[in-house]
Amino acid sequence: MFGSEKQTARFPLKLRIISGLFMLVGVSCLLLFALLGGSIAPDGRLQEPFALLLLGWALVLFGGLGWAVSLFRHAWRKSETH
Numbered sequence: 001m002f003g004s005e006k007q008t009a010r011f012p013l014k015l016r017i018i019s020g021l022f023m024l025v026g027v028s029c030l031l032l033f034a035l036l037g038g039s040i041a042p043d044g045r046l047q048e049p050f051a052l053l054l055l056g057w058a059l060v061l062f063g064g065l066g067w068a069v070s071l072f073r074h075a076w077r078k079s080e081t082h
Contacts, residue, residue: 012074019066026059 029052038048 012070012077015066015070015073019063019070022059022063022066024063026056026061026063029053029056029059032056 033049033052033056036049036052038046041047
């Protein structure tokens with residue numbers, strides 16, 4: 001149904017790697033947001049890289065969800081074979 005047995009066995013690993021990369025980039029965005037900090041413009045506006053904050057948390061969230069799905073699928077397939 002999903003292709004060869006070898007391909008379906010590698011799917012959770014690929015998903016974990018991609019999810020891990022998402023989380024790594026997300027944490028990097030959050031660290032960069034903290035390092036860059038903010039400043040106040042002469043006209044009184046706050047200038048901060050808010051896009052990094054949103055992008056960082058979104059990537060961490062999607063990476064965590066992908067990681068959880070991967071582990072759940074792995075455990076589900078392992079319990080079906082035993």
